[in-house]
Amino acid sequence: MADSSQSPNSLSLEQEAASEETSHIRLEELARSSTELSRIVATNSSAAPQLLRELGYSADEITRRCVASNPNTPVEDLLELGTEFPEEFLNNPVLPLVVLENPNFLADMPQEALLIMLKHDAVPSWFLEWVANLDSDEHEEVLLVLLIKPDVPQTALSKLSRSQNEVIAQAAKLHVNLAGEMDEGWEEAAKTALEMTQWNFSGQEMLLYNVGIVPEFLASALPIFDDRNLTIAQNPDTPPHILQSLVENTESRDYVAAYIVENPNAPAAALKILLGDENHRIRDSVACHPNTPLSILQAYQQQLMTLKNPVTSAETLSELATSPWVEIRKGVAFHPNTPQAFLALLAQDENWQVKTAVALNMNTPCRVLEQLAHDESESVRAAVSYNPHTPEIALEKLYEPYDSVFAEHPNISTNFLEKLAIHPQWGIREGVAKNHNTPVSVLEKLAKDPHEGVRVAVVGNPNTPQDAIATLKTDPDNGVRCAVVSRRYRDKEYSLKPPIDSVFSEYPKILRTKARTMAVDIFVPALFVDSWMNDDRALLPLSTYQLQKISLEQLLEDVKSQDNKVRIGVAINPNTPLSLLEKLAIDEDDYVRRAVGTNLNASENILEQLGLDQNSDVREAVAYHPHTPVTTLTQLAEDRGWHIRKAVASHPNVPASVLNNLAEDATEEVKHAVFDKVKRFFDNSEFVSIFQKLAEELSIDSDFRSVIASHPNTPKSVLERLVKDKCRKLIAANPNTPINVLVQLTRDLDGSIEREAIANLWVRLTLNSELPHNDLEQIIEIDDVQLKTAIARHPKTSTSILEQLAQHSSCYIRTTVAKHPNLSLSTLKQLLQDEDSYVRKAALATYLQYFSESQNTPNSILEQWQVVQNPKTPPKVLVKLATSSWLLIREAVASHPQISTKLLHQLALDTCSEVRFQVAQNSKTRANILQQLSQDKTDRVKIAAAQNPNTPINILEQLACNYQWDTKIHQAAVKNLVQRRSPKVGTILESYVTDDEPSFTRFVIFLHPFAPSSLLTKYFRSWAWQERYAIAQNPNTLTAIRQQLARDSNCLVRAAAKANL
Structure with a gap:
């Protein structure tokens, strides 16, 4: 479209284009005649919306800008133009009216458009108010950009300060229009606010901490604090007392345990605590650690075996209740003989599994169960609901709408049963129908339930009246009709022969099943054979006579x-x-x-x-x-009726002499009853004798084989006979299984059987200090680190076996071997030269302990060690020792306080990296040597060189640039550069800023005094107040930038900027 030149005629056209009296048709003609006229028409409020829509797509930017400010422009077109022309869009007089009529008018505007508009200097208050009403989670960035603006109305700020989004709420509370100016106390307020900040983490936090630029007051409040503890736990140079403090801190223990048990510096006290960890992998690692004393392992295993005995005394259990080990306290909490006072004590344990075991224990007092019903652990609360002694008040607090255990619980109230009887889930109604406490009126209603399972349960309830049962005789469901027939025969039988209580269980099966499952899930040390959970008998059918x-x-x-x-x-x-x-x-x-x-x-x-x-x-x-009376039982034991003799065999007061006779009974059922009786007694010699006699005979019976295979009193001959049976996994776990059988089972194709056999062998090695040499020779052939460690620790291990183990690839096994008193001098000398420093140290300690007198000859390692340990040994002597064949001596020389720089240079060429490492660490080492060591083939040496304060700056800069950020070499070099205030640090820190969004990484770098001015200038308008605060504090921030920040919307940013001007 060609422009016309200025003339009287054209001026007349301009007036016509601007006039509100000009017709729509004429305005359309004018708009198409020239670009200048189209611009004027675009400002005319009388222009038709359709024409303005067309002009909104004009190639001319000024025309489009005019359309954006025209109140007659269609609103949907305004939205499109708003991103391009935010000022004209926001100042369009029609927009407030449109929003007033339709508050959702701007809801479809893209977030990018909103951000562009908010970044505009002059934003009307109505728009700020509207933005403040946006969803804080969907529009977090938009709201944070809004809060940058200093003119946000107080009403909007007040609303945002109550936001569920804590990031938004914090920024709103710190807005100067709400918080006011802060002339003093702002530094402490900023520290508090920063500690409460929900940071965006980029994954570089550990890098920042390792190079030493994270403020200490923030480290403990951030996830990198855990990472820091992790690094400390992993570091083999971490002192034992630091590792001990990490283990004693219950908050960090779970996070670092797996790394501490792998740390060669872990102290015995820390390992003792971790031996009782819930995680079996942690316990296994402790068992393999060379610093774990045999006495601790023995004490733990002895306590564990005590808990597996169902007749352990209350006195012994009371002593174990305060054990430092979770596994032991858990076993005490579950044991049927634990006194109630100690169950109450364990109910306050810090471990949820211990409290769960207390909740499952039948002897736990009701008041304790009520207390546990409020526990924060879902598992503990569930266990309380499974306990048949839990009182009604606790059950109703624990009620879960879809758990049928409540419907069948014997202590649930009738009022609650009435509510559950109309539950939409039929399984819950079935539970109500089974409950012996359910009122007759409810049973009568449930007899008409639409689900056949509920009606069958009604028939089976001893309280259901005969009238209700009679109506179900003609039920359309065959299962219900069969239940009625069975009930008729049962009632007829019980009317003449009421049920004998001891033949039945008094607890609903659902409670027994769920409690047993939970006990298995939390790995209690044993499920006792006489536990109520293992009772598989049918529920006692209450007699109607007893209820009258x-x-x-x-x-x-x-x-x-x-x-x-x-x-x-x-x-x-x-x-x-x-x-x-x-x-x-x-x-x-x-x-x-x-x-x-x-x-x-x-x-x-x-x-x-x-x-x-x-x-x-x-x-x-x-x-x-x-x-x-016993006399009558003795008499009845000879009764001609086998069912009577069977009853005698199961009687709680039957003498062992009677059982011994019944064990030879001609009827299998009687023998089985005797077996069920005697299997419960682990320590009674008379009962044990009977059990062993029956085990020989009944081991051919598949119904008893599993009990026999797992029982600690089963004769070894029987176990050997069953080793190829399906129950061999139980034999693999049996403490009485012969060593040769266990060794055989470690070669089983079933991995679970192999693991059980290995675990059993480990326990034998740990507890039995008198294992014969041939047993040890059999076990040593098994390729298992845990077993080899146990053999290396065993007091009877021979010199030849120790010599074999000294060649093992595991440094932990070699370290354990190095501590053994039976070690031969030749093997010990071999370990003194081991590639692992901890093996060498252990070997030296053993050498000093057992050979300090006999082997202290001239120029021996003992003499050399005594000399090199003297801090006043003259340099001339050190020169001689520097050529020692013993690595330990050369290491000690390299770190000696009297060493000369010449000798350091010599040792920097040593063939052993451990010696070169000591040189790289030495504060006397000169720059030229450190430059050489910075190129060492071993990373550990390069790291030590990067950490040395004498390493030249240019070498550190090369190391920082040549290695990736996540390498220890890079981090050590950068940390050294930071400490030495190298100008290169600014460039390195700037390279860490890779995030497009505000993050913890950016904040820390903006706060650091080495951050370049150019970087701070680039980000001083960040929508995160924390980053603006860091820039306001930074000494490298330009004065012009700081002056702008002194007018910031955030009171802390303003205060920091003003204080630093």
């Missing part, structure tokens, strides 16, 4: 009834007087007499009398009765 409250008068009347079922009800009633029981004990009806035999109030006289009864069911009830 019958008066004494009624009992006196019922005892005369002709109906034997009524008399049976009197016979089993716990409130029936002894006189009535004596009368019923001679009742003519067998079922009545049997019922008397099940009553816990029956006297010894009655039981003795019924023990002679002609009816075998009566005698069986007596055999199960807990108060039956």
Whole structure:
């Protein structure tokens, strides 16, 4: 479009283009006639929206700018033009009105456009208010850029200061319009705010810390603090007391444990703590560490074995309750014999697994369970809900909507059961239907439940009335109808033969199953054979008779009834007087007499009398009765009925002599009952003898093989016979399995069996100091580091085996060997020259301990060591020692305070890198030698050279530039340059700034006094107040930049800038 020259006529056209009276058609013609006229038309508020839309796409920038400021421009076009012309867009008079009508009008504007507009100098307050209402998580950067502006209204700042986004809230609270000017106290306030900052981490934090530029007050509050601890834990030069403090700090222990157990400097006290770590890999590493004393390993294993014994005394358990090891305290917390006072103590343990074990223990007091119900650990709270003794009040606090354990818990209230009966999940309703505490009215409703599983459970509940069961006889589901038939037969049987309590379990199966699973999950030292969790018996079906409250008068009347079922009800009633029981004990009806035999109030006289009864069911009830005299049990042990002899075998008071006879019973069921009885006794010699006799016989029975294979009292001959059976994993873990069998199992194709056998062998090596030489020779052939370490530590290990182990690739094994008193002089001398410094040190300590007198001859290593350890040894003597064949001596010479620079130069050429390392570390080493060592083939030597304060600046700069940031050489060189205030540091720090967004890395570099002015000038407008604060503090910041920061929106930035002007 060609421009026309100025003329009277053209001026008339300009007036026409600017006039609001000009028609739309004429304005359109004018806009198309010339660029100048199109610009004027674009400013005309009468121009048609369609024309303005067209002009908004003009190639002419001025025309588009005019369209952006025209109030008649369509709003969608304004949005597009706003990014290009933020000032015209924001000052368009129509925009506040549009936003007032439709607050979401600007919601679709790209974030980039918002940022461009906010960076404009003059932004109207209505726009600032609107931006302040944006979502703080989706528009965090936009809101932070908003908060840079000094004219944000207080109402907007007040809103943003309450934001859930802590970054936004912090920046808003520090805005000068809200916080006001800060003339004093700003440095402490800034420190506090920086410590609370949620930083953006780029992954370079550890680099910054290692080169020494991270302010110490920030290090402990940031993730790099953990990284720093990690570096300390990994460093083989870290002093033992520092490693000890890391382990004693429970907050850092878990993070650094895996590295401390691999650190050759780890002290015995730290390793003792970590021996009880939850992680078995940590425990295994401690067992292999050369600094772990054998006495500590033995103490731990002995305590662990004590916990696996179900008859360990309460006194012993009380002593172990304060063990420093989590695994031991966990075992005490789970043990059935632990006193309640110590369970209460362990309920306050810092470890969640210990508290979980307490929560699972049946003997834990209710008050303790109530306390644990509030524990922060979800696992602890779940364990509380699985304990059948947990009181009602705690259960209701723990309630989880979809956990059926609550519906079946024996202590849940009837009110709660009524609520759960209408739960949408049928499994929960089924649990309610199974619960023996569920009211009859609820059971009647559940009998009509749409799910067949719930109706089956209703039929099985002993409290369900016969009327409700009768309605289910014709249920459409076959399973429900079958349940009704089974219930009818059961009721008929129980009406005459009430169930014997000891034959059933009193705890719901769901509690037993969940508790057992959790015990396995937290790796308690043992699941005891008599634990309530291992009870697989059916739930005790409560008798309806027992639920009835019958008066004494009624009992006196019922005892005369002709109906034997009524008399049976009197016979089993716990409130029936002894006189009535004596009368019923001679009742003519067998079922009545049997019922008397099940009553816990029956006297010894009655039981003795019924023990002679002609009816075998009566005698069986007596055999199960807990108060039956031993004389009667002895008599019944010879009864002709095998089911009676079986009952005697399972009786808690049966003498060992009786069991010994029953162990030879002709009936297998009786033998099995004896076996189940004696397997619970680990220490009773009479019962152990019976167990061993039965183990020989029953080992062919697959039902008993697993118990026999795992039991510590199983004869070795039986274990050897079962070694090829499917239960060989249990044999591999059995403490009684012969060494030769375990060695054989370490070659098993099943890896889990191999691991069990190796673990068992390790325990034998640790606990048994008298293992014969041939056993050690068998074990040494197994390729396992843990076993070889244990052999290297074993007091009976022969000189020949130690010589073999001294060649092992593991420096930990060689270090352990070097400490052994049985080591031959030749092997010890070999280890004195070992490539690993810790092996050499251990060998030297042994040499000094055992050979200091016999081997202290002229020019021997002992004489040389004594000389070189003297800080006043003259340089001439050191010159001679510098050619010693012993590496330890040359190392000591290289670090000696009297060494000459000439001798240092000589040792810098030593063939051993350890000697050159000592030279590189020596503060006397001259620059030319350090320059040579900076090119050493060994990184450790180069690092030492980079750390030496005498290394020339230019060499340090080369090392810093030639190696990657993540290398220790680069970091050591840069740290040395920083300490020596090299001008090159600024360039290096600038190269670390690779982030496009504000970050912790950028902040630290902007704060450092070596940061270049050009870098600070580039970033002084950062939307992160922390970075602007760092630049305001930096001495290299230009005065003009600092003057601008003195007018910053952030009160801390302003204060810092003003203070440094």
